[in-house]
Amino acid sequence: MTSVREPATGSIAAPPAPSTRLLRALGAVALLASAAILTFGLVWWLVPESNPFATATSESPASALLGPAWFAAAVVATGAVGLVVAIATAAPAALARRAPLIAGAAALCAVAVAFVLGDTGTITLAGYLFGLAAVIAGIVTTAVLVVRAPRLGVPLLVLLAALIGMAVWSAGLTWAGVTTFLASFGAALAAQGMLILISAVSVVAVLSWTAIAIVAGRTTRGLRRFEGWLVRHRRALTVLAALGPLPYAVMRASWLTPWPLFAPARGELDPATLATGLMLGSGAVAASILTLGLILRWGRVFPSWMPRVGGRPVPARLAVVPGLAAATVITISAVPIILLTLDADSLDAMIVFNLVLPMWFWGPMLALAVWAYAAWRRTIDGVDVVAIDDAAGTGTSTAR
Structure with missing residues (x-):
């Protein structure tokens, strides 16, 4: 395994011209x-x-302001x-010369989609799905740790048993309550299929x-300096982002x-x-x-107790893509939640x-933390980890 050191200054070397292949792929998405959004609008206009x-029950900023x-x-x-800008992004001619213009237009498109279609239903659905996945993952992780790393797994098992005991005997949790929740959640998913589709399209957009x-914007000196x-402040940004969900966790x-x-x-x-x-x-x-994994060692190398992948480098995209997706969901829900609380x-x-539930703080801070991680990995790995199609940017395994 190759050891690498994090650049002391956190500076980013001047990058090459933006990847035509990557921008075309992103432009296609x-x-x-955009075609789906246009279709939604036409259908709602005609019907x-x-x-x-x-x-x-929830509404986007645009739907709250407009008839x-x-x-x-x-x-x-x-x-x-969006269709026009996407076509311009995918066009082959003179990409380097118009990259800054494409970057500005893309940023405006992102803001427009969030304003028009972003609503509280997106974070509600994501929260329920992620919460359910977290419970399942926590149980599985504990079981694996008990077998492969008992020093960590046994105390974690005791803690989990204590929490379950408190929930059952102290707070009144029952199996019937769990099954009732699961049935209600499943029914809600089936009944709100269209809103789920709209949320998915808006997040992807x-x-x-x-x-x-x-x-595209990395061709500009200003964005490279940013x-x-x-990179220089990635630890502080990540800690601040990790604080975002904690008030809600304490309340629950x-x-x-x-x-x-x-x-x-x-x-x-x-x-x-x-x-x-x-x-939740x-x-x-x-x-x-x-x-916190964005700044801890297991954000670069899979823990040794994990089957099959233990000790191997973590692909940067494995953290960057879900992290930015989560930041997108949280951020586009921030304004609708504030409007709801009015x-x-x-x-x-x-x-x-x-x-x-500080979405207004948590979402942007998480986006900056993930961006910082991506830029840092690109710096130490020598690979553009912003690229979703990156397939080989994790040849190093340790970092300071």
């Missing part, structure tokens, strides 16, 4: 997403009653402009436009105590609601731990809610 934002007809027109315009803006700043953890926060009094919390809250809290804890009973309630 953005093209498909207003098919617009899910007109009846949904149904104007909102549909805004969606059509967003998709149409924002993520692809953001990637285009970064890859990446150098990110309080449901295991006699003093539950933002919940019915002890004894009045039904088991299904308790199961939901604890699952588990997801928040997992998100914080995974974020209906709170008091200013104090609005402020408390946005401090317990």
